[in-house]
Amino acid sequence: MNRKLFSFPGGIHPPENKLQSLNLPIQSVPLPKRLILPLQQHIGAPAKAIVNVGDQVKKGQCLAQPQGFVSASIHAPTSGAIAEIADHEIPHPSGLASLCIVLQPDGEDSWCEAQPIADYSAAKPAELVDKIRQSGITGMGGAGFPTSVKLSPPADSKIESLIINAVECEPYITADDMLMRERAAGVIEGALILNHILQTRETLIAIEDNKPDAIAAMRRAVEALSESHNSQPHNIEIVVIPTRYPSGGEKQLIQNLTGKEVPSGKPPLHVGIVVQNTATTYAIHRAINHGEPLISRIVTLTGEALNKPGNYETLLGTPIEHLLELAGIDNQQLSRLIMGGPMMGFALDSTALPVVKTTNCLLAATNTEYPEQPPAMPCIRCGACAEACPASLLPQQLLWFSMGGELDKAEQYNVADCIECGACSYVCPSHIPLVQYYRATKGELAQRRADLIQSDHARDRFEFREERLAKEKAEKDAKRKARAEAAAKAQAAKKAAAALEAKEGGATKDSSDAKPPSDKEDVVAAALARVEAKKKAKADAAAKTQQQESS
Ligand code: SF4
Ligand code: SF4
Structure with missing residues (x-):
């Protein structure tokens, strides 16, 4: 029986453009001359380097350890020597530089000793979560949230459903599609491990109906699982959902599958759900069952400026120029290079940047394929943006607040719930780059919060110092007073004695x-x-x- 599906508001149907990167199986990538590994490839605190320049390292060796709970480690994608630890430009919309470890491969590709967990079903959930943390696994489909954090819900929360997000709704990107076609059994193994950790009632693997080969491969893998685990029933269900952008948004997917709405500002945990990306789920399988940390990922290389588009198994830290050459870049035709898809990705201005844990796609677009956006015109109040918004926001109002710098108003109108899907910009007849305004406003709000925390800390420090000085002064005054009283007493006694003597x-x-x-x-x-x-x-x-x- 097919599962009852629900819906989410808004959504659009942009051209998919996925076929061009689905013609070849997953390709391997020769070792580049050097690998650039940013210490911050995830949300949270950057990792801390534990190697020095000149060190020889093995493939899979930990190079940088997490700092704090929300952080992730970095491992050597191959064996070689640490050539440099210095600031390099990283792939980020800010275009800023960040501390990176540069590894020069020795060509041996020799592994350090792998330490898999022999039987995950006999392991305690905490042991598995720790292994996932030690393996540097982060969300590979979005912002790069450390996976171990998502798998450590508060003790009093009950997780009902685990959702594996295999939707991949963004145009052009096919990395998860190919992963499921070729390595479905590994994805299913990852889902079983996650289920063992979270002990959920159901495990739903959601795939859009524009991926028939991936759906078939995953269904075969689940059937094989049923046959090989006759005595151990599983709770995995492949759920096929209609293709509509952005059905892969976490909150939209939850609503689509369960009808539950995650309240503003709350995580999916709030409604008893954990969502994990397909590539992340596969990485968990490699870490637990094979002892391999996260050192590579599948990247979709696509766009009409490439002669050999496809999906490439890429070591983290590989310079983008190395990949583009492999995929037959035509630099004369290249108009825009985008990391991510055309809806949620961001433009890169250098090909020297490295592939990181969240790099699912590189789109090398020609001018015809991705023409310059026409100049923005005034808003005509058509309301198309509000109709398209999957988060039920009021994009037009948010635009006024963003343009006017009214941060409080933007906050009141829930700009934080904007998933930056770009559906509003896509439908706007006035070509207003709405999502760019919201990104900027969200950035300003984040900065304001950070400043507030910093000023709170500064105020606390000031008040603490004032309190300490006042206490020290009070102690000194009390001592001085005690000394004066003692002296006065002695003086009085002396006088009394003298008087007695005279008498x-x-x-x-x-x-x-x-x-x-x-x-x-x-x-x-x-x-x-x-x-x-x-x-x-x-x-x-x-x-x-x-x-x-x-x-
Ligand atoms: S879609 Fe564009 S023109 Fe229409 S209301 Fe929204 S911002 Fe204004
Ligand atoms: S970018 Fe934000 S405001 Fe625009 S449609 Fe998406 S969620 Fe709504």
């Missing part, structure tokens, strides 16, 4: 024989001693007089 008749020669009080002795005791001495002197004198008289 007793003043000092005599004999009294001077009494030992004077040292500074440390009590002055009152000393005075009393002197009085006693005087009394004794008087008594002695009287006795002497009496003695003389009687004799």
